[in-house]
Amino acid sequence: MNHKFLQIHPKDNVLVALTDLKSGETIEFSGKSIVLRDNIPAKHKFAIADLAKGELIYMYGSIVGKAMSPISMGGVLTVSNTAHEANSFGQKTGEYQWSPPDITRFENRTFMGFHRPDGQVGTGNYWLVIPLVFCENRNVATIKDAFMEELGFGKQNPYKSLVQQMANLYKQGQKDDIENLSIEKAIPKEDNRLFKNIDGIKFLTHEGGCGGIRKDSESLCGLLAGYINNPNVAGATVLSLGCQNAQPSILEGKLQTINPNLQKPVIILEQQKEGTEENLLSQAIKKTFLAMAEADKYERAPAPLSKITLGLECGGSDGFSGISANPAVGHASDIIVALKGKTILSEFPELCGVEQELINRCTNTGIAEKFSHLMTAYAASAVAVGSGFDMNPSPGNIKDGLITDAMKSSGAAKKGGTSPVVDVLDYTEYATKPGLNLLCTPGNDVESTTAMAGSGANIILFTTGLGTPTGNPITPVIKVSSNTKLAVRMPDIIDFNTGGVIEGTKTIKEMGEEMLELIIKVASGEVKSKAMELGQDDFIPWKRGVSL
Structure with missing residues (x-):
């Protein structure tokens, strides 16, 4: 590879600058000398022949634009002289022939993953807490606050120390010294997770589930079902308000479509049925804790790379x-x-x-x-x-x-x-x-x-x-x-x-x-x-x- 420029495909009529090139510099390409008309910053493209207005520009062997004004040989492509243009497409033609790469190095390799009953293998072991509607985001945040530190999933925030230092200097009248403060790197906590085989408890808050068109709520339920079914997930706690568009029945239907034999625990609680917020949250926290104790029984075991x-x-x-x-x-x-x-x-x-x-x-x-x-x-x-x-x-x-x-x-x-x-x-x-x-x-x-x-x-x-x-x-x-x-x-x-x-x-x-x-x-x-x-x-x- 030339270390100053690159032609990606023989059909291309532009070159890519691999380093900053100067106006007036002469480069040799394909038997001809090209005098650069502009400074060409690294990563940008320049013409290898004069391009007339309307002429197509090729990269990777494909159409990637057209000249909006004449571009001289050695001239840089910009948003002023180049516009989007692309290949059209139609029906499939021919039979595609593929030559797979050599896999000798990897064909007998494995990774250590979490094997699920349906045959999928996870690269992690997470518990999910999901709201079906944005109205439950605050309750999800309350559960997060209750669980993270106590179960050993919390992390130190080094910026808290910075704010404490700034507050102390301000109180002491030393505001000018604040600019000289530096971040004190947090000392990693010893792994004090209660559940050693659970990599984390994740909280997927969002702004959907109601108020938009029904298709959006159905799509949201489909997405959440996919997350529950993902092999990196051991199980989920789902909070529903009760009256929203994204109903538990829709989520359950999506799960049935994705995986009719799903064997993961899915805890669904509806606030309008549970009554008080205290009852909803205490039930969610207790049921989630006990389910996570079961999920902690999963351990990593060898799996073929085909499970990725x-x-x-x-x-x-x-x-x-x-x-x-x-x-x-x-x-x-x-x-x-x-x-x-x-x-x-x-x-x-x-x-x-x-x-x-x-x-x-x-x-x-x-x-x-x-x-x-x-x-x-x-x-x-x-x-x-x-x-x-x-x-x-x-x-x-x-x-x-x-x-x-x-x-x-x-x-x-x-x-x-x-x-x-x-x-x-x-x-x-x-x-x-x-x-x-x-x-x-x-x-x-x-x-x-x-x-x-x-x-x-x-x-x-x-x-x-x-x-x-x-x-x-x-x-x-x-x-x-x-x-x-x-x-x-x-x-x-x-x-x-x-x-x-x-x-x-x-x-x-x-x-x-x-x-x-x-x-x-x-x-x-x-x-x-x-x-x-x-x-x-x-x-x-x-x-x-x-x-x-």
Whole structure:
């Protein structure tokens, strides 16, 4: 790899700057000299030939934009001279042929997981406390306050000490000394958990369950059912008010659909039946405590890597994400698929322009048609509210080189590797088929990771080029950096650095295999991801309808 620039695909008519390039600098590419017309920041793109107004721009071998004004050879692509344009898509064509990666290194490997009666294997052992409606959030918070410290799940907050120091200085009239204070790192508490085999008790508060359209409440119940069924969950306590749209019967119906033979304890309490708040809370706390005592009997035991369901996510992406982190995640995904495990690729707005490739990778026309239908309907719903997939790139994406949605999508899709698409799932549908699954979610990081855990992911790989402090309550999230600068600047959130691909010291294959070694350690409970250490328990259901 040239360490100054990269052509990703032979069909591309732009190059990616791997380092900052100066205006007037001459580079040699494909037998010709290109004089740079502009300063080209690292991660941005520049033309390798003169582009006329309206001419299509190619990256990854796909259409990623069109010139809105003439762009000279050596000129930088910007939001001023480039607009979103993407490949169209139609029916599935041909039979997809896949060459699986070499799995010799991993085919007899295991991880230490929690085996559930239905055959799923968890990478953690959590108890859930869930409100069916936002009216119960305060009661959930009361239960959390009662349990966390007493059961040994509480964590010291180093910022409390900082506030105490500031308050003392202020009282002493030494306000000017506050700027010189530093954070006193909390001393980790000795593991004093009462239930040693329970990794945590998680509280999934939300703002839904009533007041919106009925479809939103049904979707919420489907999502919560997926969380209860997730192999990382031992059981759940569910609080209902009684009169809300999201009724316990809907939740129970969704659980029956996902897993007719569910053998987990699910405690459902309704406040309007229990009477006083004190009675509701005392019943919830006592029943939950006794159920957790039973859940504590689960112990980790060896499980094949085929029991991993791997979520594939990106957020805070940059111009290197599609070159380093995402393809490396894609290779790890291909290995899991070759080992008969499941992987989940979501974020449908970030598959814009690569639809035909994914359609052709579908194992049958029915799956392909479902994907096409979901993508078309999603795009139309965005347009109906005055938006569109073309508005997906964030200011941070644009600043770091992703100036069109198709450009972002072409790189984002690399997380799905090259394996066949075995199933397409609408939001809250549960992954059951070994192989690569496509899941309809927004591009929003937390809505997407929330959905993947609800569809059964027991580990999530999350790539980022800018840095994103995101995790999940029940599923370990492993953060993968696209570049070394980020990994050095934000070591508290980055678990794995693929910057070596950009620097030319590592290959995609090497990075993917090293990533899988880390997955095995996290899945076994040997290593905690940074998101777990920081307690990043982000949970945002996707509200698909309008509010009434």
